[in-house]
Amino acid sequence: xxxxxxxxxxPVISITEGRELGMSKGLLVDAKNGAIAAIIIEDEDxxxxxxxxxxxxxxxxxxxxxxxxxxxxxxTLENAGDYETMMDENxxxxxxxxxxxxxxxxxxxxxxxxxxxxxxxxxxxxxxxGSLSEITSDQISIFGKQVTIIDSEKKTxxxxxxxxxxxxxxxxxxxxxxxxxxxxxxxxxxxxxxxEAAPVxxxxxxxxxxxxxxxxxxxxxxxxAxxxxxxxxxAAEEVKxxxxxxxxxxxxxxxxxxxxxxxxxxxxxxxxxxxxRRTLTSPTGVVIVNEGDPITEEVIQRxxxxxxxxxxxxxxx
Numbered sequence: 001x002x003x004x005x006x007x008x009x010x011p012v013i014s015i016t017e018g019r020e021l022g023m024s025k026g027l028l029v030d031a032k033n034g035a036i037a038a039i040i041i042e043d044e045d046x047x048x049x050x051x052x053x054x055x056x057x058x059x060x061x062x063x064x065x066x067x068x069x070x071x072x073x074x075x076t077l078e079n080a081g082d083y084e085t086m087m088d089e090n091x092x093x094x095x096x097x098x099x100x101x102x103x104x105x106x107x108x109x110x111x112x113x114x115x116x117x118x119x120x121x122x123x124x125x126x127x128x129x130g131s132l133s134e135i136t137s138d139q140i141s142i143f144g145k146q147v148t149i150i151d152s153e154k155k156t157x158x159x160x161x162x163x164x165x166x167x168x169x170x171x172x173x174x175x176x177x178x179x180x181x182x183x184x185x186x187x188x189x190x191x192x193x194x195x196e197a198a199p200v201x202x203x204x205x206x207x208x209x210x211x212x213x214x215x216x217x218x219x220x221x222x223x224x225a226x227x228x229x230x231x232x233x234x235a236a237e238e239v240k241x242x243x244x245x246x247x248x249x250x251x252x253x254x255x256x257x258x259x260x261x262x263x264x265x266x267x268x269x270x271x272x273x274x275x276x277r278r279t280l281t282s283p284t285g286v287v288i289v290n291e292g293d294p295i296t297e298e299v300i301q302r303x304x305x306x307x308x309x310x311x312x313x314x315x316x317x
């Protein structure tokens with residue numbers, strides 16, 4: 001199972017031709033089946049349009065590269081077929097609001113986990129207070145363009161299980177202090193030692209109380225045992241060490257955003273001045289461009305505001 005950030009940005013390598021075919025720059029989501037249909041790649045001929053690598057053609061996704069059999073598995077716009085409909089829908093999943101069927105916002109989807117065959121196994125959600133939680137694919141009803149719908153009952157069951165874990169930790173904490181009570185009991189043989197010495201000195205019975213007095217003082221001096229206090233301090237330090245964990249994610253997101261901005265800028269320069277193959281309309285009914293009209297800065301701006309920039313790049317000639 002891979003996070004999206006572990007796939008995007010990897011080079012695509014042909015294992016039979018021994019060459020690099022491009023760089024993965026995005027994931028094409030099949031919202032209906034809750035899966036990744038293809039990996040969007042960019043090569044040295046990026047200005048000729050978007051190219052797709054069907055997820056079914058991927059041999060493996062490693063730490064350093066995505067491997068395929070050969071370059072024939074790469075699809076261009078002319079032979080993209082059913083993938084063009086998914087590109088028009090442009091469902092991203094990441095960045096959508098996670099809402100239950102009862103109308104409760106759980107937060108925003110910040111990451112997806114991709115399993116075997118491209119199946120979206122689970123999503124990571126960030127709440128308004130910054131806390132993170134996960135939902136599995138069987139808890140999701142719909143992957144929408146702006147909203148991801150969650151089954152209310154399954155989400156409630158997941159949240160109710162969380163306090164049980166914290167209760168178990170609280171019960172275990174006092175158990176650490178129990179050895180402190182047993183410490184004086186272990187020292188009782190020290191009292192028996194002077195009892196054995198007493199019969200040897202029978203002519204001097206007056207010394208027996210003297211021997212018993214230090215035996216009684218010994219447990220008094222050791223009762224304020226300070227051992228439990230240093231045992232509790234490491235627990236506090238462990239909590240502090242876990243807090244900075246989300247920072248690498250933010251750093252990676254900013255790098256990924258910068259790479260996307262560079263790609264969009266290059267595609268904008270490529271389509272500027274070309275003509276539209278067909279009339280393109282946004283989901284809200286706004287006409288982005290009419291068939292045969294030239295692609296101008298104003299058209300590009302309308303497409304970006306309507307989240308239709310990728311479909312526009314596929315609609316030029």
